Amino acid sequence: MRDKVIGIDIGGTNLRGAVVDREGVIHKRMKIHSEADRGIDKLIDNLAVCITDISQGEKIKDIGIGIPGIIDSKNGIITQAPNILNANDYPLRSALNDKLGKDLNIVIENDANNAALGEWWMGAAKDVKSMLMITMGTGVGGGIVLDGKLWTGADGTAGEIGHITIYPHGAKCNCGNYGCLESYASATAIRRMVHEGLDDKSLDTVLRKTTANVHVEDIPRIVTEAAVSGDEFSGSIWHRVGVALGIGIADLVNLLNIEMIVIGGGVSNAWDLFIGAALKEASARALRAPMKTVKIEQAYLQDDAGILGAAHLSLQSPE
């Protein structure tokens, strides 16, 4: 029985890896740039550096890796990963083993799925059997854990909570649909709502100054600061985020009757500004029994969720 595995979380910017034991304790960790924008070969180099470094002195044969994209877990292939250059249909498992000159037991999975599994294993959902995680970041991702196992569906694409339709005639989403949860509860959505508001030249808001030329990922923090300082328009944006999230939560509760929904990602740092509206909306819409059961919790593990989920996936895989 293996005592330790490696869990890795690949992002568009960072690559995080750690040696994790069966109890979920992180023994050694490393964070480097993923350089995903420089292409898959560069990413493989960086993966090899990370794995070689943290596994020094350990006999580790098992690695779990989370990737932002659509993954063919069974075959160890990245099907599609818009944030990694040239990574489509890339055989990550075999390429990484070739690079390392080894025959490691490598499992790969979507990063949002791993984050859900991590929160289920060691985080906010530690004591429940079934949970969903909603990750509110640049987009809105999700993962579904049923009876302690990821539900990834027929092709591994399940859990796209961000692409539930909230408002059928709503804002266009990156996916092509209209009115997705992602179009109302992501950093990208908040930026759009800010811009739409600013189009009204008579609108009095501090955001007119503070959001000019700001990166999309910084927008939620700025809108939070403004809302906390009493900027009414900023408060109304968070209210809209909450209402959309609440409609989505009601769908999930009615459909899956899960024990817990964990909400994480950078946008969720504004928790107090949207969770009230979300719970009010969800309670008004969901069926009474499953709504009474479900707990809605803030994510707990932050950046470690993906690493721990990847490690757990590796520990669950056949030896």
Place this chain on the structure above:
Amino acid sequence: MRDKVIGIDIGGTNLRGAVVDREGVIHKRMKIHSEADRGIDKLIDNLAVCITDISQGEKIKDIGIGIPGIIDSKNGIITQAPNILNANDYPLRSALNDKLGKDLNIVIENDANNAALGEWWMGAAKDVKSMLMITMGTGVGGGIVLDGKLWTGADGTAGEIGHITIYPHGAKCNCGNYGCLESYASATAIRRMVHEGLDDKSLDTVLRKTTANVHVEDIPRIVTEAAVSGDEFSGSIWHRVGVALGIGIADLVNLLNIEMIVIGGGVSNAWDLFIGAALKEASARALRAPMKTVKIEQAYLQDDAGILGAAHLSLQSPE
């Protein structure tokens, strides 16, 4: 190992029971009035009559029963069943064993869940691992089968596909929410859409004559006949049913990446009148990969789905 079990499907009107073997073959069947409106005691009497009759000459110790309501399967209790008089919090399993003077292995489940399991076991979804069933009747019910097992959630209420929100500001649903799938794709919804249309006195439609004083369950058939005969308004109602269904299908596909969605229930007999709009809407909204995978099929087993699902549930239960 048991060779045969009994599967029973209780409806507001009928009670259907059958002896079913491990291969899903129905050996003996019976259909009587459930008399659910006369109260749970009368229903228990009728259940006993059915079970005693069809099990004559057989050594059957296992029974699966489907009930229209919220079920506590673990404890064999009907939590809530609006269509059965005095059935709330009723210990069906123990009461039925008492009535029969036996100690049978009785499992109970929601009727829509059983129908889903039946279609998965012996019907339209026979060859897939994961599927959903949407039952379009007076209301819209649903059931979820993942890797060959019902997903019933933390309290047994999962699968309420009819109560996914399609239009957040849409028609009020019986459940208290607004714009549920049930408010656009059930017999009740179709009746409402007919009435709303007829409020416009200038609207020219044959429905003005044909739907007066008609029972809700007959409305879909009448609107179907009118649409087929070229009544434009009737055609537009089926189009609206299809669009709402398509929005719901896209949600389900994105969230669960299941292999098949089976659509049944009386309203679904108008298949050709709504499925085109449903598929068009779903394809426009769902993510490409899971939409390409999912098959959308008409239910196959009709009234036998519930019986076979109940029987399969019984066969799956511990001996």
